[in-house]
Amino acid sequence: MTTEEVAQHIRRTPEQTALFGSRISNGWRTMMLSIGYVALYLAFDRLSFIGALHGIGITPWSPTAGLAMVLLIIKGLRYSPLILAGELFSGGMLPTVSPPLMPIFLGSVVVTAGYMSVVTVLRHLRFEADLRRSSDTVLLLIATIIGSGLVASGFVGSYAVSGVVPWSAFAEAGFHYWIGDAIGIVVLLPPLLLLYTRIKQRAAPVQGRGSFHFGEIAVQAASIVLALAVVFSGMGGDHPLGLFYLLFPPLIWIATRHGLPGASWAVLAIQVGLITGLQVQGHTELTLRAFQLFMLALAATGLMLGAVVSERRRLSVALVDSEGLRTAILNTVSDGILTIDACGAIQSINPAVETLFSRPSHRLIGHDLSELIEDAPDLLSGLKLAIHSPASQARCWALDARRPDGTAFPIELSAARFDLLSAQHYALVVRDITFRREAEARDRQHQAELAHVSRVSLAGEMAAGLAHELSQPLTAIIAYTRGCLRLLAGPVPEPALLHEGMAEVVQQAERAGDVLDRLREFVRGGEFRRALIAIKPVIDAAVNLVHSEAMQRDVEIKAKIDPSLPIVLADPVQIEQVLLNLLRNAMDAMEAANTEGRSIIVEAWRPGQYDVEISVADSGPGVAYEMIDTIFEPFVTTKPLGMGMGLSISRAIIEAHGGQLRLARRSRSGAIFIFTLPTAETEAGIDAG
Amino acid sequence: MPDKTVFVVDDDTAVRQGLRFMLRAAGYGVEAFPSAHAFLENYDPRQGGGCLLLDVRMPQMTGLELQQQLNVRGWRIPVIFITGHGTVPLAIAAMKAGAFDFIEKPLREAALLESIERAQHWNDKAYEERLERAALESRAALLTPRERDVFELIATGEPNKVIARHLGISFRTVELHRAHIIEKMKARSLSDLIRMSMIIRNSKPIA
Numbered sequence: 001m002t003t004e005e006v007a008q009h010i011r012r013t014p015e016q017t018a019l020f021g022s023r024i025s026n027g028w029r030t031m032m033l034s035i036g037y038v039a040l041y042l043a044f045d046r047l048s049f050i051g052a053l054h055g056i057g058i059t060p061w062s063p064t065a066g067l068a069m070v071l072l073i074i075k076g077l078r079y080s081p082l083i084l085a086g087e088l089f090s091g092g093m094l095p096t097v098s099p100p101l102m103p104i105f106l107g108s109v110v111v112t113a114g115y116m117s118v119v120t121v122l123r124h125l126r127f128e129a130d131l132r133r134s135s136d137t138v139l140l141l142i143a144t145i146i147g148s149g150l151v152a153s154g155f156v157g158s159y160a161v162s163g164v165v166p167w168s169a170f171a172e173a174g175f176h177y178w179i180g181d182a183i184g185i186v187v188l189l190p191p192l193l194l195l196y197t198r199i200k201q202r203a204a205p206v207q208g209r210g211s212f213h214f215g216e217i218a219v220q221a222a223s224i225v226l227a228l229a230v231v232f233s234g235m236g237g238d239h240p241l242g243l244f245y246l247l248f249p250p251l252i253w254i255a256t257r258h259g260l261p262g263a264s265w266a267v268l269a270i271q272v273g274l275i276t277g278l279q280v281q282g283h284t285e286l287t288l289r290a291f292q293l294f295m296l297a298l299a300a301t302g303l304m305l306g307a308v309v310s311e312r313r314r315l316s317v318a319l320v321d322s323e324g325l326r327t328a329i330l331n332t333v334s335d336g337i338l339t340i341d342a343c344g345a346i347q348s349i350n351p352a353v354e355t356l357f358s359r360p361s362h363r364l365i366g367h368d369l370s371e372l373i374e375d376a377p378d379l380l381s382g383l384k385l386a387i388h389s390p391a392s393q394a395r396c397w398a399l400d401a402r403r404p405d406g407t408a409f410p411i412e413l414s415a416a417r418f419d420l421l422s423a424q425h426y427a428l429v430v431r432d433i434t435f436r437r438e439a440e441a442r443d444r445q446h447q448a449e450l451a452h453v454s455r456v457s458l459a460g461e462m463a464a465g466l467a468h469e470l471s472q473p474l475t476a477i478i479a480y481t482r483g484c485l486r487l488l489a490g491p492v493p494e495p496a497l498l499h500e501g502m503a504e505v506v507q508q509a510e511r512a513g514d515v516l517d518r519l520r521e522f523v524r525g526g527e528f529r530r531a532l533i534a535i536k537p538v539i540d541a542a543v544n545l546v547h548s549e550a551m552q553r554d555v556e557i558k559a560k561i562d563p564s565l566p567i568v569l570a571d572p573v574q575i576e577q578v579l580l581n582l583l584r585n586a587m588d589a590m591e592a593a594n595t596e597g598r599s600i601i602v603e604a605w606r607p608g609q610y611d612v613e614i615s616v617a618d619s620g621p622g623v624a625y626e627m628i629d630t631i632f633e634p635f636v637t638t639k640p641l642g643m644g645m646g647l648s649i650s651r652a653i654i655e656a657h658g659g660q661l662r663l664a665r666r667s668r669s670g671a672i673f674i675f676t677l678p679t680a681e682t683e684a685g686i687d688a689g
Numbered sequence: 690m691p692d693k694t695v696f697v698v699d700d701d702t703a704v705r706q707g708l709r710f711m712l713r714a715a716g717y718g719v720e721a722f723p724s725a726h727a728f729l730e731n732y733d734p735r736q737g738g739g740c741l742l743l744d745v746r747m748p749q750m751t752g753l754e755l756q757q758q759l760n761v762r763g764w765r766i767p768v769i770f771i772t773g774h775g776t777v778p779l780a781i782a783a784m785k786a787g788a789f790d791f792i793e794k795p796l797r798e799a800a801l802l803e804s805i806e807r808a809q810h811w812n813d814k815a816y817e818e819r820l821e822r823a824a825l826e827s828r829a830a831l832l833t834p835r836e837r838d839v840f841e842l843i844a845t846g847e848p849n850k851v852i853a854r855h856l857g858i859s860f861r862t863v864e865l866h867r868a869h870i871i872e873k874m875k876a877r878s879l880s881d882l883i884r885m886s887m888i889i890r891n892s893k894p895i896a
Contacts (some may be wrong), residue, residue: 474795479707483714
């Protein structure tokens, strides 16, 4: 739908509402309209009643038929009783004869029903009364000619049945009636419909109309008058229609200059002129009808030409508008839009491309795409691979682009193929995603820092357990050292025993060092360091860190790790942090509930091709029903001294790794938390895709 | 010198063996066990003397539970608790349960040896009373509620007939209860039992 159509639609809607509203609220208006219509109808009928065939209202032209159609098209079928009334009045007031009532009534009904059918068919074929499209005019002409033919045979038939018209004259009478009605509609309907449309749309300028000069109009009117004068001058010799063709040039001139509105008014003027001329000269009925047949052809030609001219004018205006809109959009968008040919040479760009790549347009157009984009050859072959997909289907790539000074920046590029003059071209949309990338990096950094803070506090919470972990080797070291000192001070040196003691001292010192290393690694800085790692050492490290705490709290921890697990792409410290959170949560829950037989089972297995799944199951009280929905939210905790950050940070960590952390069981036999990590192959697959 | 044997119970191999190494170098006979159960299975109470270095936290049976067992069984060996995470409530609980001493890891040799030395030759009246009371309480905890009722009435010096009437049970039943009580409390005689009840009663306000 073009903007113009939208505007038309908006303009039309309130008018229609007003139309339906007036039926109820404005009875006076309807009455005035009815009286006006019937009066006009009778006036037209009277004026056009010339050379009536058999004296029953079969005239060379019937403007009343045009009037009836206008009413039905504009006001709707509910005004059809007025048509019937007009027909009945006119039939009953014929000046020459007084036919019996039966055929008058029958004829009127047939005529009314006939025009109602024509209007119904037109509506069904989506005829628009504003005649904007040339197809509307064509439709109107065809419907008029067929419809009035049917009305004519029905009308004449009803008089023939009544015996007013002899059956022998049926064909002739029907033909005359047909031509009369058809010319009446063709001449009167278009100007009245256009006038109506114009009045209704007076607020908006009518598009597609040519320049409107009174001088030109006057010359054109004069040309019609001149042509008519020549036609009636008798210069055509014996045949009265000899010079009729002279009426074509002025009509065609007017139609090409003013479109349908000009053509329709010109046709009406010519018709009035012809009728007047013929009346003045007093031609025979036969001549009159011959003129009307020619007139029908003239009118159809003029109207169709006018309609085509109007439509083309409107389309060209719309085209200029949409071209303007397109240019405005291309100039305004911040994305770079460019077209290239199949070899990668740039053909057209929008201004954003110049800004994006910091190059003036003369250094872009005709240049190769590879001067701008790092992987342009790959991109082109990728585009060619996509050749079998539908032409309009767009593809998206993340690439690096270059500025003239050599600096690179990340872009997102989408491309679509289109064929122009049977050669392939590509339209590319380029977006600078530097800011987005930076924001993503910042988010990752924040997440890593948050995880670090929480890890340090976690280490603090575990201090008691870690102190015990250190005091064991220290106790052993002191004991061995003291023993060695005593041996050295003793009377008999015992080298073997001394050696054993010192070896143990070293081993225990190393054990203490390991504990410190683990702790230091755990609370190290907040960077996100992903590496290809096996999952087992991470689980072992986490279980080791809580080992002594578990002992103190009477908790038995078992790890069941599938030995064939694939490597994963992960930050081991962050994964260890998640495990520690889950392990300590489990211990806290079991201690708070005073569970008998406290145990935790850590399992790791591979449920499918793409994931490694790690579960932490406890034998505690499970998770309370009302906690399920909020357990992963920050600041939600059941612990008296808890911050409520552990699970929320754990979930953020796992999601940053492309996995999921969920509560898999919450029953009274204990809670199970499961998290997944994508395998290294899966990650590689995603990057490649 | 059997009276100089030091028993060590610790689940941490390095600590256990380190203590054994040091104490042997210091001239003690050392027997080390990785768990409370291993100690209970191998210790012979009749040999007498010695002392027990006992880790508080251990899987399965903790040090405190082992001490309860010693009390119930009437094995009078001085217990020195060693712990890596000593807290005041834990120390009080251990001392009330009859511990001889309570030492935190990492151990200071001098403090440990001093404590072991005292334990080997204890003639500490206060410790003895504490141990006695702890032992009696551990044993009394094994009595059924009915037996405890009977025990309290015996302690007031009532004859069996009065006790039977008072509790609404038969004379025979009271005699049966009394036999059980004497057995569980490891009393040598009725007067010993009455003495025990007085010790326990005196300790009540403390608890």
